[in-house]
Amino acid sequence: MDSLTSGQLRTACSTCTLNELCWQHGLTPIDLEQLHGLVRHAENLPIGSHLFQVGDKFTAVYAVRTGCVKSYTTDASGEEQVHGFHMTGDLLGFDAIYPEQHRCNAAIVQTCSVCVLPYQELMNLAVRLPSLQTSLMHLMSREFSINLLFPDGAPAEQRMSAFLLDLSRRQERQGRPPYELDLAMSRQEIASYLGFTVETASRLLTKMQKEGLIKVKRRLIYLMDMEALTQIARHASSNGPTKH
Amino acid sequence: MDSLTSGQLRTACSTCTLNELCWQHGLTPIDLEQLHGLVRHAENLPIGSHLFQVGDKFTAVYAVRTGCVKSYTTDASGEEQVHGFHMTGDLLGFDAIYPEQHRCNAAIVQTCSVCVLPYQELMNLAVRLPSLQTSLMHLMSREFSINLLFPDGAPAEQRMSAFLLDLSRRQERQGRPPYELDLAMSRQEIASYLGFTVETASRLLTKMQKEGLIKVKRRLIYLMDMEALTQIARHASSNGPTKH
DNA sequence: CGTTAGTTTGACGGCACTCAAAAGTTGTGG
DNA sequence: CCACAACTTTTGAGTGCCGTCAAACTAACG
Known part of the structure; x- marks a missing residue:
């Protein structure tokens, strides 16, 4: 279930906003093969299950293909605080790169399938593929802009x-x-x-x-x-x- | 005023939190030379002046050495909305990598000196220095965690x-x-x-x-x-x- | 010394929170 | 298929925090 042929993966990824990462950078067919070789797929993740939780070691970033994931933390009084909803094409996990530990939880809100991108392997590959490196920076950058949407004190x-x-x-x-x-x-x-x-x-x-x-x-x-x-x-x- | 000798720069950077980027990655002296070669310094930036404004083309990221910078936008009714304060050791500008256009303004709040890191040159160098690439990802990642501090509806x-x-x-x-x-x-x-x-x-x-x-x-x-x-x-x- | 911008204080009203309960929905077992 | 429980969603009543409007006060600067 984890490994698909390159042909199958191409089909699988074609609907995904992540395809900026996969397709739009003039990578050679051989490069693509390598990139897809490290992507893992997880399907039909049940509601309530977690991609990761606070304190988990950071190993991968996730791309949502279908369904919906919420990222959240729980405050001192036990109340849940939702930080974002992640749906098709969104990426998760970048916030944990530095301390190599996740600082929030990611729970399935609607039955999900995701792509799992092992971070270390991804970086190793990026060293050899400058265009992949550029792509990664773009995708990370995009995550920053999201917070500009909801002014704090607004009615x-x-x-x-x-x-x-x-x-x-x-x-x-x-x-x-x-x-x-x-x-x-x-x-x-x-x-x-x-x-x-x-x-x-x-x-x-x-x-x-x-x-x-x-x-x-x-x-x-x-x-x-x-x-x-x-x-x-x-x-x-x-x-x-x-x-x- | 823009170009300093390598020796001067080392001194200048030693007090900066950015020094994770500069020093802690086992770069060879020659590598360091190259890294410092592309950093530009700006000093005594007056209060009210801008590092960049909405719509400006993205060319560089900034590291605050002294002083304080605010990032902000203005909403439809002309009201100013402050998104963050950036002080010694903080980085600015990562949010603009993707669309290659700044989406918020960055204004000096307290007389400032900053390091200017031309993005394209930085990336070119990162291609040859994997440890620099890692470092950049770390620094970007750190910027994400900041928003977890202030729950929205809190008193x-x-x-x-x-x-x-x-x-x-x-x-x-x-x-x-x-x-x-x-x-x-x-x-x-x-x-x-x-x-x-x-x-x-x-x-x-x-x-x-x-x-x-x-x-x-x-x-x-x-x-x-x-x-x-x-x-x-x-x-x-x-x-x-x-x-x- | 006067002007101006920033800060503080006061009075009042409204939006959103709290507490509480009803109505609707889903899941389970009889 | 129905009954019951557990949960989610809706609705209501009362209160308090914070926003609005307004004015006094305090530097800072020419």
Whole structure:
């Protein structure tokens, strides 16, 4: 199950955003063979299982192919704090390179298959392939930009809108309709990620439904007015009809 | 002013946390020579000037030697949002590697001197020096861990405590007393960074002074009870003496 | 000494948290 | 297929923290 032929892997990887790493760098067929030779695949990882946990030795980075992974920590009072959701094409684990120990947990939120890239082997290969090295830097760099999305003190509705639109964009990148979201994560996890409570998350969604912005059906969410959602996500003030 | 002799540079770099990059990798003297050959220095950068701004082409990463730099963006309503403060030994600019364009501004908050590391030259050198490549990955990785410090929905006093202790730790790393802070940034900038308003920041500091946690003298802040501060910074609940 | 920017303090209101309970959903065994 | 338990989600009532608006106060600088 772990080793596939090069041909199979090519097919497997073609749907993956990671393919920047695999294909877009003028690597020779022999180089590609080597790169794919070190990638391991893990499939049908069950909900609740972990890719890694706090304190685990760092050995590999992970690329999500299908499903959804959350990275989180637990604070002193035992509360879970979600730091990010990682879906198709996203990478995980870069934060642990330096101390060679993971500093957060990565748990499956929706049944997953991932590519496992053993870090040391990857680096060994990168030494011989400058274009691979460049690619790795690009992919790491991309992970930095994510945190610019959610201003800290922003009102809840703004953050929720930004969140929904972010999911929408990610879906669209994979050729799926941008206005129809099937949330992989619970309200609790959304709330934790956005920095408020479950109740607030729930109230917010029903409120936004009443306003005609979205339609909520359990974990299905339809974005009815992406224009307005974008306005709310951007605009710090003037977010609602102010009584003058 | 830009080019110094190798001997001068060694002296200059010896106080810099970046010296992991420069010295701790068994590079041969010749390698070191080459590495230092591409580093440029900029000194006495005045307050308010920029290392780079949104949209600037990405050409280099920066290492702060002295002073303080803030990275920030401005949102749709023109409000400034501070994303981080970078002081001695910190690196800046990694977020821009991929799109090759800076996505935030970097402004001097306190008179600065920095090392400028031209990215392309650095990568070219890294191709020949595997240990330098490793080092670069380490340094980038370190930048990721920073965001784990400030949980989003945490109460203001908790975040402020965490902030002060973070500054304290950084000072200590450089052999300066950990309990005596000379803030480089304004209240406004602190507030923006922590996600609340100037007024709240100000009120908070005076409140914490009354509680005996700190002593405030303008931009001088003495940490009087680091034990208690640590408690507050960690603990989500039970932060104050609860009436039972 | 006057002007200006930064900081502090006060009063008031609203958004989001807490506590609490109902309603809906999923899984398990009878 | 139903009943029951465990969990998730929703809704409600009350409170408190923090934001907004406004003004006084304090350096710093020309």
